[in-house]
Amino acid sequence: MNDLATMVAEEAARALETARLALLPIGATEQHGRHLTLETDYAIARAFARRLAADLDGDAVLCPGLPYGLSEHHLGFPGTMTLRPETLMAILRDVAESLAAAGVRKVLVVNGHGGNVDAVRLAARTLRRDHGVIMAHVMWAGLAADVIPERMGSERYGHACEGETSVAMVLAPHLVRAERLAEPAAALPILPHTVPHAPRVDLHYPYHQLSASGALGDARLASAELGHTIVDTAYARALEFARAFAAAEEV
Template sequence: MTELSRLTTVEAASSLRTAKVAILPIGATEQHGPHLELRTDTTIATVLARMLATDLGADAVLLPPIPYGLSEHHLPFAGTITLRPQTLRSLLLDVFESVAHHGVRRVIVLNGHGGNIDAIRLAAREARRDSKLRVAHVMWAQLGRDVVDREAGPSWRRNHACEIETSLAMVLDDSLVRPSELDVAPLTGPRDPFTEPVSASVDVPIWFDEWTANGALGDPRRASVERGQAIVEVVRARAAEFARSFVADER
């Protein structure tokens, strides 16, 4: 695996000449309830990105992670740091432009935070239009949606610090988890079938304290290494399969 930040400029020149794709992890610094650390999204994205870079070998170069994202909906809870949408979009475009300057024409953004999705998609479209750079967005929860749905509990509010994300953390970096703090999320506010996760049909900005009293969703008590491993195995295999076809596509 080639990790750009651990190279000298001479070594980077050699690696970038042969690399076919750059992998950019992005997450967030935001609350994840009482049982997960603020770095959870960034750590999950970074470990999955490192796995993908390992699977691709010399074809890939792993970029340093972006530890901030669009997290304004978590600001009611302490520790959350957020960017504005235009800031994240500009940051991504600057990274893409730098990668293209060094001759790499493909980027895979491996994303650990759902709030980043819109900005990444827009930046990817702009990069192709203006720089002829091909950018793909990979979000673990989307790539492994069928397994996530199978492993999730019956809660109608999940997808953040729930049994799924906590299980993933247990596998990828168990130091993220405070086992003594695992508890069912105390949900707040009335249920709205149009805007509730996981299957919202209407998009309305919701602040997280309107959904939960402690910042978590679902039932983290159901988290397990076995659940996490089932998700990681599928996501890792599918990410590698996609990446190989993405690299081979000469459009």
């Protein structure tokens, strides 16, 4: 695995010379209810990216990741830290431009936090237009979006729920405080057609207005079996894309 953080400069030069793709894990530092630690989104993204780097071997380099993201909607709970959208977009642009200067013009952002999606998309559009850098973006929840709803036992889910907790059990089990799994907090009232995970109306709620505990869903329903169902689906699709993305002459 070409893990840039563990290399000296001469080793990095050789890895970057042959690599066709850079992997950049990003996440967040934010509350995840009573049973998942603040690093959950980043730890999941990094574990996912490390798997990709191992399977892609010399075709990819794994970049040091970013454990902060856009988490202003979680600031009502202790421990949460957030970037501004323009900060995240600037970081993505700067890292991508640095990679391009080293000869790697394709970047795959491996994201663990839904709040980052809009900023990554905008940064990617700017990079392609202004710098000829191609940035793609994957997140486990999007990759397995057809599988997840079939297995959820809650109407509201998507954060520290049975799905995310199950994924953590598989990719980063140290994140899960199993002794703290408890009956979910009562759902707070929200406007019609705005229910997570797939609202019909786009209305941005801070999480303290969605749940008293900061979590959605019922994490007691989490299991390694469910985690493998989600992770295996998401990973197979991510790897298929990453191999094609690395090999493509034009995108």
